[in-house]
Amino acid sequence: MPRSMPRLDVGFSKEANRALELAQAGVRIRVGSPSNSVARRELTIARLEALYETSFLRTFLVWETFLEQSFYRYLCGHVSALGGCVLINPAYATITAAETAVLGGNDFVSWANPTKVVKRAKLHMTGSFHELVLLSDLTRLGYFTSIRNRIAHPSDFARNEFDKATRALALRRYPGSSAGRFLRDRAVSAPVPKTWLEVIADELMALAHQICA
Numbered sequence: 001m002p003r004s005m006p007r008l009d010v011g012f013s014k015e016a017n018r019a020l021e022l023a024q025a026g027v028r029i030r031v032g033s034p035s036n037s038v039a040r041r042e043l044t045i046a047r048l049e050a051l052y053e054t055s056f057l058r059t060f061l062v063w064e065t066f067l068e069q070s071f072y073r074y075l076c077g078h079v080s081a082l083g084g085c086v087l088i089n090p091a092y093a094t095i096t097a098a099e100t101a102v103l104g105g106n107d108f109v110s111w112a113n114p115t116k117v118v119k120r121a122k123l124h125m126t127g128s129f130h131e132l133v134l135l136s137d138l139t140r141l142g143y144f145t146s147i148r149n150r151i152a153h154p155s156d157f158a159r160n161e162f163d164k165a166t167r168a169l170a171l172r173r174y175p176g177s178s179a180g181r182f183l184r185d186r187a188v189s190a191p192v193p194k195t196w197l198e199v200i201a202d203e204l205m206a207l208a209h210q211i212c213a
Contacts, residue, residue: 005078008066019059023184057148162179
């Protein structure tokens with residue numbers, strides 16, 4: 001009897017919304033505080049942008065966890081409302097066994113890089129939900145990863161890749177290659193006014209639902 005996949009997509013959405021609340025709380029405090037108040041003086045634009053970066057990083061980290069945990073469960077033969085996956089090898093008996101097989105002797109593998117996740121999916125499954133869904137949005141997911149890396153790493157490479165991502169997404173480069181400034185900016189392509197932080201979170205939540213409903 002196939003095991004049912006837990007609603008990991010719902011869990012991801014809850015965690016992502018909780019992360020968004022951090023930036024949203026900062027906005028409410030700043031907007032609702034008098035210009036001469038301590039709150040307004042302390043919560044500068046730079047610090048508000050740092051909150052946006054923290055919100056994004058938390059969202060992306062739970063996205064990585066979602067990809068990892070749903071991947072292992074499909075390898076164990078779990079079935080979601082979307083169905084199961086065609087496994088190349090027999091289903092693993094436990095999550096730990098699936099994880100050990102994926103690690104292949106390494107201490108860790110990346111779940112941030114969508115191209116690597118797709119390649120990993122092809123090694124273990126045929127036409128899996130991870131492969132098909134990530135391939136459908138691969139370019140934009142690559143840009144989102146570059147935003148993550150800009151926040152997490154100070155290297156010139158991370159900054160240059162971030163600038164490429166914002167030129168593609170927002171058609172501009174942001175002063176100082178500021179991830180917080182970009183995430184707080186309005187996405188003009190969105191059907192309703194939203195920040196880039198909100199647009200990206202919404203997109204990841206939609207993709208999670210397509211992988212594991």
